Amino acid sequence: MTGPYRRLHLLVEGQTEETVVNGVLGPHLSSVGWAVTTSLVKTKRPAGGPSHKGGISTWKQVETDVRLLLGDTSITVLTTLFDYYGLPADFPGMRNRPAGDAHARVEHVEQAFAAEIGDHRFRPHLVLHELEAWVFAAANELGLLHGPEVAERLRKDEELAGGPELVNDGPLTAPSKRLLRYCSGYAKTSDGPIAIEELGLDRLRARCPHLDAWLRSLE
Template sequence: MVGVLCEGQTEENMVNDFLGPELAAYGICLVPTILTTRVAAGGPAGKGGVSKWAKIEKDLHRLLASTHWAAVTTLLDYYGLPVDSPGMSDRPTGSAADKVTHVERCLAERVSHPRFLPHVVLHETETWVFAAAEQLGDWADDLSLARELKRQADQAGGAENVNDGPETAPSKRILKLYPRYVKTQDGPVAVMELGLTALRAACPHFDAWVVKLLGLAPQR
């Protein structure tokens, strides 16, 4: 089993509805856990969204302390990642992929555990929805939506290059074009329809993560 520390409900749904079933075919069982963000006095812990690295690190160490995981990985968005996360303050110049790879390497060094496989999504899981533009257009019954999402992804040089500005992040762009978009439902549905093979081809950083996960598959 592989524990997946997820940023929120959307990421959990992506694991349960899309990644989990796809990788189960290879003998890999993904089990999502949403970040714990707060604990109210006498009440349950809050789930999803995080502002400080310490909260992420605490949940990671809690998961890694359980020896039944073959590995623990993350499904965290680069857009909005806490600014105090390892590697964020000294990101190199260059492409977004270079920057996020640097952050992942720093996360691995900070946690320093042999079963930890950090993954930070470029730039958020809605990036994957840009790759599934045609599928979202079919779901919304709006071919012009599909065409515009594909145009923007092509203009950026690929879905993973759609940038992370407050008004131009993937989710903000989709909501502007499709105000009825429901992150926790519509995104996972579109990506499921696209499928793992096509998403890996469209998103190289995502593909590199999948390669690492597939390396955990039992030998047959």
């Protein structure tokens, strides 16, 4: 890598996100000049014991991790890879989201998140609606693992929604819930990342405009 050292740190929600960063996003970001590092959000910090990692249940746990990371002056830009679906109600921007368009709603929450932290190095990203939407984009690739009927169901849902990022965020109809219903053998931390990697980042970006906009902001 030539030029000044630029470190991009991704604070991620769980192991699946970390795997996708390592296998798909990280290599691309490294190719455009970033030194990429990652960490998982810490869910608990018990006194005298190790922290527990993965998942988000309160705004406070996220705020604590973000502010601690921003104390590291070697980080040029800090970003996030969290699911928009399932964010806690106390998260910035959640209570006053605009009605209607899903892209406008997630961007509103991202902007509120950035404003609450108030550091120019922080550029939050929320996956619309969750990382499993990217697996819907890779329906054919997942079908190679679990059969063509699974791929067909994902394609039909995506077409009805208007795109993989628009498969909605209902507690019974979010992408992850549909995957478990359609594919009893689906393994979240391995099958999804494999399918996404087989699809490839260029084709994933073409199907997921919110993801593409985030990556363009980092490029």
